Amino acid sequence: MRSAEILFREDENMISKEITITNSTGLHARPAAVFVSTASKFQSDLFIKKDQKKVNAKSILAVLALGITKDTEITLTAEGPDEEDAIAAILALVEANFNE
């Protein structure tokens, strides 16, 4: 495995949504954990894209490695049977600032 493979993956044909992370710590620590556990509840494949990097949203290591801070714009994409619910659930979480 090359390091780069952890961080990049090519995909297509998914529904996607652009979100700005607004909570104070960004996707660090607890918010990252909450984010990933929420994503993991769904069957669909979920990805976060920041700049040109696209990672598995169910991977805590990959999400942390993106280093998403406050006011970072990310694109969330989902593909699978419950893709719309998945996006809605994560969106709700981000909008509530992870109840910080």
Added chain:
Amino acid sequence: MVRRSREIFAGELEIKIFCLLNRTRVGGITVIYSGIAGSEGITAGKAYVFRKHQTEIDAVSVASAAIHTELDKLSEGIALSRTQLVRLKEKVEKELDESKAQIFEAHRMMLEDPEFIDAVKNEISSNSISAASAVKKVTEDYLAIFEQMEDDYMRERAADIKDVSSRLTRNILGISAWDLFSISSPVIIVAHDLTPSDTAMMNKEFVLGFTTDVGGRTSHTAIMARSLGIPAVLGLGNLSEKIKDGDDLIIDGIEGKLIVNPDERQKEHYDKKIEQFKTHRKKLAETALFPAETLDGKRVEIFCNIGMPNDIQSGAANGAEGVGLFRTEFLYMNNHALPSEEEQYEQYRKSAELLQGKPLIIRTLDIGGDKKLPYLPIPEEMNPFLGWRAIRICLERRDIFRSQLRAILRAGIHGNIQIMFPMISGIGEVREAKKVIEEVKEELRQEHAAFNETIPVGIMVEIPSAAITADAIAKEVDFFSIGTNDLCQYALAVDRMNPKVSGLYQPLHPGILRLIKNVIDASHKNGKITGMCGELAGTEEACVILLGLGLDEFSMSATSIPVIKDIIRSVTFKQAQEIATHALELETPEEVLEYSRSKLNEIRRDLVSGG
């Protein structure tokens, strides 16, 4: 030392005789070892050998046919690690707080990270390497990413990844004794030595007793065992290398004996002893709830030493009238960063409330010596016990000190909290530390924060120079608390962990008694009180002498309280004073010990005969 080796020899002789008598017996060979009785009690159970060896894994290639086996090993390793982490989280949630438990939740998520698992599986299948070496390889790739990130938080996550990977590797390799938390059935811990961080994470409900290769009555293991009320036999040489997981053991913490693979006859004999011990404990437990008052009406205070707020319950159950030493290190150890003021405040407040107005003496951070913090680097020192520790660190790292003092002062309005500074060598440090308290108070006033303006301030007397100049220091403080463990170590110049010299560690040394007397007298002349929170306060042989010297407060492991109260309630203060006066005239520690033992026996005999 000589005595011990002879007894081991006697034990080995016993095996030989035993083997001759009973050749057909199933199971291991019976061996009886003698060590140091570290904590009272007798118990039987299975051995759990705790080894802390580092695991070294080379890239091990496996035959392609074995790939499936390796993949299975991986899944099993993950499943076992998950169970451990879930339990760890629940335990910390229950005993500490939720924010700490999050660390283990994060570990679990890393363990179950789909990208991580896929990468490991991929390594195993495509490169035909063992599960353990695949984990190592993938971990290194991740570490390379995290360790070069600029953010401090992210770099710290590298430590978490290492931790998770190490747990998984050990579970894959079947190295069972990876941490004391993973214990899930009742066992006797067999270890070379146990550190405070080993026991902090220990799954206490399943620990029946301890045996260690090193250590004596005042070692951390012994103190821990006494506070848990479980037996411990220490100083057993290299026994942890000989005992195997699952060996049948009986430990007798009264006589300091360890029996490996006992036969039926011995089991029966010890079953009886275990019953007797339980009855004895029960009787003492009843005495414990009465006040510590001598037959002629002199009242002293009996407190307990605690390491965590939850210890307060067991203290109260054993008859403690307050807390004479609250070690605050738990807040700092097992933590990835300095605890926040709020975090500390919560724990101090909770403790004060649990005590419902009874005294809670909080000792400020006592780190250094043998206690290290992962995030507070202490330079390598030639003599850590004579080095940068406790108040010396706090007076330099004012940020750490101030945040703790703020938390204590604020919690002070929720109960009877008192501050105690450790490792004071002279009056200058007391004045300096008190100045910091005043600065912090002023800061809190400015913020209109609620806090206790009149919080009592005392010091631990554990450095001989402080004991000798107690008359001067007494004017600056509200109380003294003699820390006998360090006081003996410094005054007698003995490292109690070094078996070559630990025999010289004699708390009843006439020199120590004179220091103690000096401290007590100095405090009384100034209208102040003296307590003791070292191990000596809970030692039966010292009890009457200390009482006679005028000690006002005895603070000890909760489980020592019943027997100490029992002794105090069996003598008159006049008797105790006479005994103390005579003890001070004796010339050697051996004479003091012998005299004190004979007096103790007299007192107990008188009591039995209704005297």
